[in-house]
Amino acid sequence: MESVTNPPFRKICKRYGVDVLISEFISSDALVRKIDSSCRKMCFGEEEHPIGIQIFGNTESSLREAAEYAAGTGCDFIDINWGCPVRKIAGKGCGSGILNDIPKMVALTKSVVDAVSLPVTVKTRLGYSDEDKPIVDVAERLQDVGIEAISIHGRTRSQMYKGNADWTLINEVKNNPRMKIMVFGNGDIDSAEKLVEYKKRYNVDGILIGRAAMGNPFIFRQCKQLLAGKEKTDATIQERVDVCREHIAGLKSYRGDRYALLEMRKFYGGYFCGLSNFKPYRIRLVTADSYEQVEEILSDIEEHYF
Ligand SMILES: Cc1cc2nc3c(=O)[nH]c(=O)nc-3n(C[C@H](O)[C@H](O)[C@H](O)COP(=O)(O)O)c2cc1C
Structure with missing residues (x-):
């Protein structure tokens, strides 16, 4: 998460039990131009594995080059951000803006998969507008070009952060018999109890926690405790x-x-x-x-x- 999951905060989250870490999103154009502030976002410590570097962009050349560069850091996977709804990103066809052009989304994703030997994963949303939520088909097509996991935020681009995340479509993706890759759910998990309930109810392979972890890395310990059948402890x-x-x-x-x-x-x-x-x-x-x-x-x- 931009300005959130930088190394100091990731280190704390890891200690509290996070399984997988992901960098802040990084502009592929900026990486190609070797802009200092963007390159620095790729730094991580040995104790952070498994860690993915998340990139965003809208051209094949910059995404490929950025992915190759990121892979050189020794990270464990490359995550493509096809989910950011912010106007200055999505308006340029990056992030969730790509959900307006699914063939391009699939082609760009394939070019990243082909560019690196590391696993490539995708983070995205249900669709662009509330009238069209093609995520079940999109997930299959992304799987077919070689991604190894998909994380789905249960909102559309138009929704931004409004309303509630809809996990029923995430569940549909997971239950699609053609899906073989891992499917992770995301959106509105604000307690360890909700995580346990949603993991079971929607049958996902994992869950991403965003806003609820900001200033509350203790939530990861609580999730781990409940998942292990133990009582959860509150931070003093x-x-x-x-x-x-x-x-x-x-x-x-x-x-x-x-x-x-x-x-x-x-x-x-x-x-x-x-x-x-x-x-x-x-x-x-x-x-x-x-x-x-x-x-x-x-x-x-x-x-x-x-
Ligand atoms: C301040 C902020 C920064 C974010 N930055 C990113 C990002 O860089 N990459 C990304 O995939 N999602 C980013 N997100 C979206 C979250 O990862 C997550 O998908 C969204 O907040 C919904 O999950 P939540 O309800 O658990 O917060 C960001 C969200 C916030 C609030």
């Missing part, structure tokens, strides 16, 4: 503060103080979700303008909530 306040500190420190050494300060703002709500009367602390955290101030607020939180 001390654990939340400690992991939040670790996350900030990681971002700081990854990209510097300013970056850490700004990027962390979207995580505080998750780290401290459910704490009573937390709002004043949250406001202080998201308006803090130095790393030292953040440290001070975290100490205040520790003191206040213990």
Whole structure:
């Protein structure tokens, strides 16, 4: 996830039990031009395996070249993003914009499969518009050109993030007798209980958790606990503060103080979700303008909530 699954946060998620990690999405055009900020997104640590590098683009030459370059990092698979709904991406025919042109989607995917010896996977949505959701056919066609797994977010491009994710079509893809590759479901999983229920109900090979993990990597531990038939444990306040500190420190050494300060703002709500009367602390955290101030607020939180 863009600006979320960078190395410091992935490291934490891994420790909490994630099975498979995927990089932020990376522009294939930018990789071809060796743009620093994009190349840096391909960095990962040894402990992160299995990890996929996710690329997006809309031309055969850039996608092929980017895939070859990404494969050279030693990652375990290449994931193609055919799911991003954001206008500046989809409007150019990248991400979920390609769902307007399925033959091109299939051809571009095949060119990536042919370009690298690593497994290639695809992340996509049900379709472009709410009137046409061709995912069952699309999944088969992508399988036929050689992808090894498909992750499906149960929304259309037009839906963006509105409404509820529809998992019934994901289930149809999985139950299609012609499908042999792994089918992963995605959309609106916000608790370990829901993950367990959806895994069973929709019969998928795996589940991707997005927004609910932001500031809540503990959800992966809880999922693992429930899947193993154990009781789930909630993170203590001390654990939340400690992991939040670790996350900030990681971002700081990854990209510097300013970056850490700004990027962390979207995580505080998750780290401290459910704490009573937390709002004043949250406001202080998201308006803090130095790393030292953040440290001070975290100490205040520790003191206040213990
Ligand atoms: C801030 C943000 C960044 C995202 N970046 C990516 C991305 O780079 N690649 C991708 O495949 N999906 C990306 N997504 C979509 C999520 O992976 C996921 O498909 C979507 O949020 C639905 O799952 P959820 O309900 O579990 O969040 C992003 C979502 C958000 C909110």
